Amino acid sequence: MTWLLPRLLMALAAVGLGFVVGVLVRAASGSEALSLGLGVLAGVAALLLVDAVRGNRLLNWLRGNQLDSAPRDTGLWGELGYRVERAMRDRDRALARGRVELDQFLSAIEASPNGVLMLDRQEQIVWCNRAAADHFALDPRRDLQQRITNLVRAPAFVAYLQAGRYAEPLVLGTGRGPGTLSIIVREYGEGMRLVLSLDVTERVRAEAMRRDFVANVSHEIRTPLTVLSGFIETLQALPLTPVERDRMLLLMAQQTQRMQTLVADLLTLAQLEGSPRPAPDRWVALDSLLARVAADAEALSAGRHALRLRPATGVELAGIESELLSAVANLVTNAVRYTPDGGEVELTWRLLEDGSGELAIVDTGLGIAREHIPRLTERFYRVDGSRSRETGGTGLGLSIVKHVMQRHGGELMIQSEVGRGSRFRLVFPAARVRQSGDVALGDEAAFAASAAAQ
Incomplete structure (x- = not known):
């Protein structure tokens, strides 16, 4: 207790001052009682004056912003100022650490794909992350302290929130299209609730x-x-x-x-x-592959269509021959099947400016309505089910083509108009396209040799 000794010394000094004042008063007035009273009063007044000055300095510091150090007086007030300052500095450091940890925690929640809404006892929004704002069409700043049921008015959500039975999640449409949310509510604190939302659109669709x-x-x-x-x-x-x-x-x-x-x-x-993605160093001669596709298409057409399916490309594609053959054959046979007698089917190849290649199959068939095009690559999806079965289709051909192109890093693009035919394009990335060498590789060499012998 370092403040005690200075405090005792100050008290002794006050006593000494009172004694001196008493002696002087007694010498001047000759009254012993008056000298005693004035001496005691002088000592107490001196002690109170020093305490008042030091206490006022400490109070002025406390009333301010406490950016400067506390008054460094000796004795009780100096010790009290030092202790208060240290406690405040410790509190500020703890608050700063708490803010940093809170910011890190909120940043982690913000990065989560799950939506998080914090509600108080009045169902007002205390905080929400961007995922929750997107799920419920909220503004993370403007909608704070707003009642959630005033902003999300879906009857199923309001009933679920107010029923208080949260054992099972609520599956709810987003209201912004075909999306679906899975919503879970958890209670915490005194009447506060945590609303967790997860976009399960892909899961539901799968x-x-x-x-x-x-x-x-x-x-x-x-x-x-x-x-x-x-x-x-x-x-x-x-x-x-x-x-x-x-x-x-x-x-x-x-x-x-x-x-x-x-x-x-x-x-x-x-x-x-x-299967894993095909290796980029296994090359397939496109011309020999197209020759096989053309032979099958000509047999299927039996002279009922005008076919132009043998372009001279001089190109090799990196990939698996059987898969590439399946993709191209599916498109060409579909074009033949769905093109009326006397119609035309053409296959073309061109190199694009970025080095990629495009294989296009164009027909003059019945065409496809625009609303069907986004769903054509779904399994078993048919524009006209009865006609597909009549022509021998399984409803899986375009799905196979899409998967083949995705595995080879390419893309299937479809353009069609009712009554004017269709155009199916296979776009291969530049890394999987090159000019043919002198010798064909693998199965293509054998096919080319047999074709030459015939």
Whole structure:
């Protein structure tokens, strides 16, 4: 207690001053009582005056902004000023650390893809991050201290928030399109609530696509199986002429082929989705690949269309030959199938300015309405289901093309107009396009050799 000794010394000085004053008064007046009273009064007054001056300095410092140091007096007031200043500095440092930690915590929440809303007891917004503002169409600054139910008026959300039963999350549309939110509320503190939101649009869409996929596969396989089952029962139960039997066997073979094609396409999709991206150093000769596609298309057309499918590109593409062949063949055969007799189908190749390459398949078929184009690459999506089945399509071809192009770093682009035909473009990145060398590689060399021998 360093302040005690100076305090005692100051008290002794006051006593000494009182004694001197008493002696002087007694010598002047001769009154012992008067000298005693004035001596005591002088000592006490001196002590109070010193305390008042030092205490006033400390109070003035406390009333200010405390940026300067506290008064450095000796004794009790100096010690009190030092202790108060140190406590305030410790408090300021603790507050600064708390602010830094809070800012770091809020920054972490801000970076989260989940929405976070903090509500007080009156359901007013205390704080929200950008994800929550986007989910609920809020302004993170302007809407603070606003009642959440005045801003988010979806009846399901208001009922969920006010019911107080938060064991199960609420699934709610965003109100800004087809988006879907999963909302969870947690209580904390005294009547305060935390509203957590997560955009589950992709999850819901994936689940819907999975259900549709299973339903479509079941339907696509059930149809030919039903036909086959009916034919088998007919063959077993009825005496048929050779002509009738041959006709039924032909139809059964067609349905069997349809199921085999469907299963093959499903396996191709599964392989595409589960395989790593093709290496960029395995080159495929485009001209020989297009020759194979053209041969199949000419057999399918049987002279009913004007086909121009053999451009001289002199180009090689980096990728897997079977996948590239599948993508191009799907587009060309679709063009032939959906183009009326007498129509034209053309395949062209061009190098773009940035070094990438574009393979385009153009037909003069019926065309596709604009609202269908964004969904054409979905599995089993058909613009006209009955016509697709008549032409032998499985509804998986364009989905296969899209996956092949994505795996090769390219893009499938579709342009179409009803009554004026369609244009499907395969754009390959520059890293996967080069001019052909002197010798073709792999399977393409064998195909080129057999074609030359013929």
